[in-house]
Amino acid sequence: MGLPKANRLRHSREFKAVYKKGRRCSGKYLILRAFREMSPASGEETLPPTQVGISISQKVSKKAVVRNRIKRQIRGIIRSLLPQLPSGWKIVVIVKPQAQGCKYEDFLRELKQLLLTSEVLHGD
Numbered sequence: 841m842g843l844p845k846a847n848r849l850r851h852s853r854e855f856k857a858v859y860k861k862g863r864r865c866s867g868k869y870l871i872l873r874a875f876r877e878m879s880p881a882s883g884e885e886t887l888p889p890t891q892v893g894i895s896i897s898q899k900v901s902k903k904a905v906v907r908n909r910i911k912r913q914i915r916g917i918i919r920s921l922l923p924q925l926p927s928g929w930k931i932v933v934i935v936k937p938q939a940q941g942c943k944y945e946d947f948l949r950e951l952k953q954l955l956l957t958s959e960v961l962h963g964d
Contacts, residue, residue: 843915847922849893849930858893858932865958869939869946870914872954873932887928892918896935910935910942917948921955929960 842848849855862875877887894914896907914933933951955961 843892843919843922846889847891849891849932854891854930855893855895855932858930862930862932863958865954866936867950867954869936869942870950870954871934871936872951872958872960873934874958874960875930877928877930889927890922890925890929890931892931892933894933894935899937900935901940906940910939910947913944913947914951917944917951921952921961924961925955926960931960 849858858873858875862873865872865874894911896911898907900910901907914935918933939947952961
């Protein structure tokens, strides 16, 4: 099961905006790019829900089966962390080639650490 539609980055222009404006944190297996949308200038204080995208290239593995397994694991982790994430963030998770033999627990630990480092989780 994937992420809810409201929480997905879907278009290349959204990914490019995160790459351009976002802060970058990297770990052994993953790179996290994140930026927060500012509150609207009007009196309305509602921020859009946090949106997440996953980028994994063929450098990680030539086999789509391997790449899809990694994406499913990362989506599962993000789905479990979604209630803890504040609104208004746009996040891209980039998978490094070293992640090919990585286990679910390693991804979970590293993604939590990257979210803390980038101040998405328990941040401003």
